[in-house]
Amino acid sequence: GQSLEQPSEVTAVEGAIVQINCTYQTSGFYGLSWYQQHDGGAPTFLSYNALDGLEETGRFSSFLSRSDSYGYLLLQELQMKDSASYFCAVSRGSARQLTFGSGTQLTVLP
Amino acid sequence: GAVVSQHPSRVICKSGTSVKIECRSLDFQATTMFWYRQFPKQSLMLMATSNEGSKATYEQGVEKDKFLINHASLTLSTLTVTSAHPEDSSFYICSASVGGGYGYTFGSGTRLTVV
Numbered sequence: 001g002q003s004l005e006q007p008s009e010v011t012a013v014e015g016a017i018v019q020i021n022c023t024y025q026t027s028g029f030y031g032l033s034w035y036q037q038h039d040g041g042a043p044t045f046l047s048y049n050a051l052d053g054l055e056e057t058g059r060f061s062s063f064l065s066r067s068d069s070y071g072y073l074l075l076q077e078l079q080m081k082d083s084a085s086y087f088c089a090v091s092r093g094s095a096r097q098l099t100f101g102s103g104t105q106l107t108v109l110p
Numbered sequence: 111g112a113v114v115s116q117h118p119s120r121v122i123c124k125s126g127t128s129v130k131i132e133c134r135s136l137d138f139q140a141t142t143m144f145w146y147r148q149f150p151k152q153s154l155m156l157m158a159t160s161n162e163g164s165k166a167t168y169e170q171g172v173e174k175d176k177f178l179i180n181h182a183s184l185t186l187s188t189l190t191v192t193s194a195h196p197e198d199s200s201f202y203i204c205s206a207s208v209g210g211g212y213g214y215t216f217g218s219g220t221r222l223t224v225v
Contacts, residue, residue, distance in 0.1 A: 042216040042218050097156055098156065100153045102152070
């Protein structure tokens with residue numbers, strides 16, 4: 001089976017940097033991705049790592065260590081609009097199905 | 111970018127009736143689509159993988175006779191919740207890969223309420 005662990009809640013202030021960690025256990029691993037979901041909305045793709053290392057996309061960066069089965073999402077220069085749920089997900093299987101973590105609720109305070 | 115259109119966005123139905131949810135890829139062909147269910151404050155749970163022209167692959171514990179999936183064309187997949195009950199009330203979301211398993215685009219979701 002697959003399991004992913006991430007913190008349930010994180011709180012930070014505007015302008016700060018926050019890191020959301022994700023550890024996973026899975027077979028047939030192809031990559032780790034991150035999604036943002038605002039209340040009542042659909043998930044939106046943020047970042048994907050198939051290989052070890054850091055991927056940077058604007059204010060968001062994602063890191064993967066395959067040997068440690070660990071990754072993180074780094075959000076810089078936090079803005080109020082970044083308040084949302086963040087999910088890590090592993091790609092597995094022949095169809096690259098996604099298995100999602102339980103989600104981290106990020107609250108950005110003024 | 112790749113867009114997946116999902117309809118309806120909200121539906122309320124009576125217990126025992128069936129509801130169909132459509133998911134269309136607007137500017138790309140999706141040979142594979144995925145259907146998820148999400149309860150409030152919880153994660154997305156994969157229900158099934160929908161393959162164009164063949165039977166869907168259901169995740170363990172998902173009743174295939176209750177959640178009928180049809181993927182008759184490269185741009186349309188449908189999920190029909192049959193004989194809906196209040197416990198089926200949830201947020202249903204479809205998604206499609208935009209290529210190589212790298213990044214998926216999601217529909218806007220359907221909020222189903224069974225009364």
